[in-house]
Amino acid sequence: MNDFFSTIxxxxxxxLPFVIYSxxxxxxxFAFLQQNDKLYKVSDYSEKGFVLASFDEKQLILIPEKQSKxxxxxxxxxxxxxxxxxxVNLDLEAQKQYKDLVSKxxxxxQNDEFKKVVLSRCESVDxxxxxxxxxxxxxxxxxxxxxxxxxxxxxxxxxxGATPEQLLKxxxxxxxxxxxxxxQKANLETEIRWEQKEKDEQQYVTDFIxxxxxxxxxxxxxxxxxxxxxxxxxxxxxDISGVxxxxxxxxxxxxxxxxxxxxxxxxxxxxKAFILENENYDRTFYTGFLGELNSSFAxxxxxxxxxxxxxxxQIQENKAILYMGCGITKESIPEKEWEESVNKSMTMKRVxxxxxxxxxxx
Numbered sequence: 434m435n436d437f438f439s440t441i442x443x444x445x446x447x448x449l450p451f452v453i454y455s456x457x458x459x460x461x462x463f464a465f466l467q468q469n470d471k472l473y474k475v476s477d478y479s480e481k482g483f484v485l486a487s488f489d490e491k492q493l494i495l496i497p498e499k500q501s502k503x504x505x506x507x508x509x510x511x512x513x514x515x516x517x518x519x520x521v522n523l524d525l526e527a528q529k530q531y532k533d534l535v536s537k538x539x540x541x542x543q544n545d546e547f548k549k550v551v552l553s554r555c556e557s558v559d560x561x562x563x564x565x566x567x568x569x570x571x572x573x574x575x576x577x578x579x580x581x582x583x584x585x586x587x588x589x590x591x592x593x594g595a596t597p598e599q600l601l602k603x604x605x606x607x608x609x610x611x612x613x614x615x616x617q618k619a620n621l622e623t624e625i626r627w628e629q630k631e632k633d634e635q636q637y638v639t640d641f642i643x644x645x646x647x648x649x650x651x652x653x654x655x656x657x658x659x660x661x662x663x664x665x666x667x668x669x670x671x672d673i674s675g676v677x678x679x680x681x682x683x684x685x686x687x688x689x690x691x692x693x694x695x696x697x698x699x700x701x702x703x704x705k706a707f708i709l710e711n712e713n714y715d716r717t718f719y720t721g722f723l724g725e726l727n728s729s730f731a732x733x734x735x736x737x738x739x740x741x742x743x744x745x746x747q748i749q750e751n752k753a754i755l756y757m758g759c760g761i762t763k764e765s766i767p768e769k770e771w772e773e774s775v776n777k778s779m780t781m782k783r784v785x786x787x788x789x790x791x792x793x794x795x
Contacts, residue, residue, distance in 0.1 A: 442566065451585050455508065482500075485592070485718060498728060535765060535770045547707065549761065550707055552758060555714055556757070557754055558753050580596050580740040590747060599738075599740050604735075608650070611672055612642050614669055615760075642693065650677050696741055717747070718747075723742055725737060726739070
């Protein structure tokens, strides 16, 4: 393991692109170490490698399999104390702006512009002695059921995160995806109780995905919704699988699914337009997607394993930009949505606050 990370450190010291990642419930870590600093892009999803796509799909960055050294290692435990905090974010201006944005979204829903919209915000925290490998290891330790990654390109920057949501897993014409919605902070109760608002939100997501997939697949199977825990947050999840039509392409399936209602809204086109017009910041790779594209290095068959880029942060010099969003429906309450966004911000703050290495920017 030490050799694995020392190789990555030497690679990063040369300012060359790389990605390190670990799949959900996996005991392995993989890395693509690109051997030049060229910015490769995906054109039609026939490429092989690791893809990082922006929310608006205007940036489709690829670390090509052929241009990379691929290494792997077994995970080992890390020892650190994550600092739990019930801190309420006291940035009153940010709180007001987000609550106003949510209110505007609720008003649009009441005016029948769309059924649901996912509205996000970002937050900046000051970093002291940040180390990307240490942070990556902590994320795996805290959130073993997520897709954990650290992506670097000198022309893009450094992104790191742990996401619970799979966009698509495809092997030949067989695919798997999920519908994920609803958020609840974990507590001591063993039974999770969901309000109608969360149940409706989850059903919107499931119905949309299934309807769209039936346009490109001749068989779609859906499980009953169930609760799943990602760190200190509970979600409602539905597993969806099926078989693609013979004439369907990977690009068609990705375009069908992305952006999902869990990160955009319903109907997708109207919700996306509202987001781009009203959020007043660029999500870039937050709520985009990332993962293995037509990769064949880990098994005998060519397969894709893509995840939605949630619970993520961008590292800029001595600060981290954290991203978080909430699904807004007609039952939403702005104050509660703000509190939910604060709870989601703790996913990354728990990692950064270990050993008191981070202080929040006022």
